[in-house]
Amino acid sequence: MAAVKTSSGAEAGLTALAASLRGVTKAYDNGVMALGPLDLAVRKGEFISLLGPSGCGKSTALRLIAELSAPSSGTVRVARHEGEVLPGHGIGFVFQEPTLMPWTSVRENVRLPLRLAGVAKAEARARADEALASVGLADFADAFPRELSGGMKMRVSLARALVTDPDILLMDEPFAALDEITRFRLNNDLLALWRALGKTVIFVTHSVFESVYLSQRVVVMTARPGRIQADIRIETVEPRGEEFRTSAAYSDYCRKVSAALAPSYSGQSTL
Numbered sequence: 001m002a003a004v005k006t007s008s009g010a011e012a013g014l015t016a017l018a019a020s021l022r023g024v025t026k027a028y029d030n031g032v033m034a035l036g037p038l039d040l041a042v043r044k045g046e047f048i049s050l051l052g053p054s055g056c057g058k059s060t061a062l063r064l065i066a067e068l069s070a071p072s073s074g075t076v077r078v079a080r081h082e083g084e085v086l087p088g089h090g091i092g093f094v095f096q097e098p099t100l101m102p103w104t105s106v107r108e109n110v111r112l113p114l115r116l117a118g119v120a121k122a123e124a125r126a127r128a129d130e131a132l133a134s135v136g137l138a139d140f141a142d143a144f145p146r147e148l149s150g151g152m153k154m155r156v157s158l159a160r161a162l163v164t165d166p167d168i169l170l171m172d173e174p175f176a177a178l179d180e181i182t183r184f185r186l187n188n189d190l191l192a193l194w195r196a197l198g199k200t201v202i203f204v205t206h207s208v209f210e211s212v213y214l215s216q217r218v219v220v221m222t223a224r225p226g227r228i229q230a231d232i233r234i235e236t237v238e239p240r241g242e243e244f245r246t247s248a249a250y251s252d253y254c255r256k257v258s259a260a261l262a263p264s265y266s267g268q269s270t271l
């Protein structure tokens with residue numbers, strides 16, 4: 001029987017936790033055992049990456065946290081902020097594809113979650129503009145998606161996720177389709193936003209280098225059904241920048257994370 005339980009942080013004993021998964025498994029209707037058992041606790045304000053081989057259940061884990069899907073067993077708890085009533089309200093989701101509506105402006109794309117939540121038009125417009133400014137697109141509110149580069153479209157997608165002021169930002173390989181220079185730039189901008197806004201970020205990536213650069217913790221998952229292979233804390237001077245990316249400490253962490261990932265691709269394939 002599926003068991004999704006959500007409650008206020010205090011009630012759930014999650015004062016310092018943004019999300020916790022205990023003994024969580026997920027089997028899909030077609031019999032695929034995608035995940036678990038998985039135990040994961042994410043502290044408020046933390047930036048963690050989930051890293052693992054294709055098909056190990058990373059997106060499934062995000063969908064469970066976002067309550068878009070229910071676990072087959074175990075419990076998923078997400079701390080709620082005061083006054084929050086709707087499931088998923090405190091969560092922003094950024095997907096690999098920006099999935100923007102091509103027929104309307106950037107501002108209208110960002111305003112969409114507020115429209116769906118019934119926020120008055122003038123307030124929604126002001127909040128959409130504020131979110132666009134936070135991702136460096138203040139001058140593009142009236143542009144159409146076709147006028148933007150891939151990196152700019154991803155910024156719009158990020159603004160749309162931030163516009164509801166969520167506590168937790170779930171990011172599913174958001175920069176995977178971008179060229180490396182754009183990706184580095186967005187990495188830096190995302191870190192600056194994370195520092196400024198204090199959100200909890202759970203970031204899915206296939207890139208060892210990206211996970212180490214961005215995260216306070218890299219959670220390496222096994223091949224399907226995904227479990228935790230290693231939970232590696234990245235300790236370095238903050239704020240991070242190019243100095244970290246080119247440092248010996250960065251290389252050491254990348255080596256450590258790669259070593260933890262090795263069993264998932266050196267064994268028999270489960271794809």
Ligand SMILES: Nc1ncnc2c1ncn2[C@@H]1O[C@H](COP(=O)(O)OP(=O)(O)OP(=O)(O)O)[C@@H](O)[C@H]1O
Nearest residue numbers: 028029030032034053054055056057058059060061
């Ligand atoms: N709706 C679904 N119905 C059936 N099987 C599914 C469904 N969604 C995912 N799966 C299967 O569950 C497993 C885990 O999928 P998931 O997308 O969570 O993995 P992932 O680690 O995010 O993969 P990738 O890194 O390739 O995006 C895969 O074998 C996938 O085929």
